[in-house]
Every structure is written in structure tokens, then in C-alpha cells.
Amino acid sequence: APEAVRDGCIFCAIVAQRAEASMVYEDDITVVFMDINPATPGHLLVVPRRHAVGLEDLDGETSVHVWSVGHQMARAVRRSGLRCDGINLFVADGTVAFQEVLHFHLHVIPRFAGDGFVI
Ligand code: 5GP
Numbered sequence: 778a779p780e781a782v783r784d785g786c787i788f789c790a791i792v793a794q795r796a797e798a799s800m801v802y803e804d805d806i807t808v809v810f811m812d813i814n815p816a817t818p819g820h821l822l823v824v825p826r827r828h829a830v831g832l833e834d835l836d837g838e839t840s841v842h843v844w845s846v847g848h849q850m851a852r853a854v855r856r857s858g859l860r861c862d863g864i865n866l867f868v869a870d871g872t873v874a875f876q877e878v879l880h881f882h883l884h885v886i887p888r889f890a891g892d893g894f895v896i
């Protein structure tokens with residue numbers, strides 16, 4: 778099994794509270810925090826506590842839970858005062874797919890008419 782915490786991984790450091798993040802939700806399997814460089818206002822990241830790089834080494838149970846939390850976050854964003862017009866749920870798996878942080882994460886990106894964000 779992959780180790781739970783990987784040295785030098787910024788998201789493992791956030792999970793372990795060795796690095797700062799604006800946390801919005803936590804449970805036994807995932808944490809959700811604000812993206813430090815948001816694509817749009819309200820951009821969240823759903824992150825499994827246990828280190829996995831991509832879909833290949835993410836176990837199915839965790840994958841389903843990450844999606845469920847992303848769904849709940851999307852619904853919360855819709856109900857919030859952000860007044861977004863839409864939402865992207867987005868995973869980058871692999872460097873060629875624009876993954877920069879090599880610890881699996883689901884983006885929750887509120888969308889606003891004319892925001893100009895292009896994946
Ligand atoms: P990726 O391109 O890997 O799918 O997305 C990584 C995301 O993580 C980017 O949107 C980036 O802004 C965000 N990010 C990178 N480092 C940090 C950090 O230290 N803290 C937080 N909160 N977000 C980060």
C-alpha cells in the first residue's frame with residue numbers, strides 16, 4: 778500500500794497541519810480547503826487525507842467519497858452568497874492533463890458568466 782504521508786507533498790503537509798490552509802470541511806477520509814490561487818472566487822479543493830497521486834493509485838471507496846464530498850460542496854456553493862451561474866468539478870490526472878500537485882484532488886470551481894476561465 779502507498780504510504781499515507783509523502784515527504785515534500787504540500788497537500789500531505791496541509792492534511793497533517795504542518796502547512797496553513799483555509800479549511801472549509803473535514804471528515805475521516807477527506808479535507809476541503811480554498812485554492813491558494815483560485816481560478817474563480819470560491820475555488821475549493823477536495824483532497825483525500827491519504828496520499829495518492831492519481832486515479833491509478835486512488836482506491837475506489839475513497840474515489841466515491843471524494844466525489845460525494847465534491848457534490849455536497851457544489852450544492853453548498855450554489856446555496857451560498859457567491860451567486861455563481863455554474864460549477865466545474867474537475868480532476869487533472871497526470872502532468873499532461875495539467876496536474877501540478879501530485880496528490881489527488883477534485884477541483885470545485887464556481888463559474889460566473891464571462892469569468893474567462895479556461896481549463
Ligand atoms: P492541479 O493543477 O494539480 O490540478 O491543481 C493544483 C491546485 O492546487 C492549483 O489550483 C493551485 O493553485 C493549488 N495549490 C497549490 N499549492 C497550494 C497550497 O499550498 N495551498 C493551497 N491552498 N492550494 C495550493
Ligand code: ZN
Pocket residue numbers: 782783786787788789790827828829879880
Ligand atoms: Zn500527499
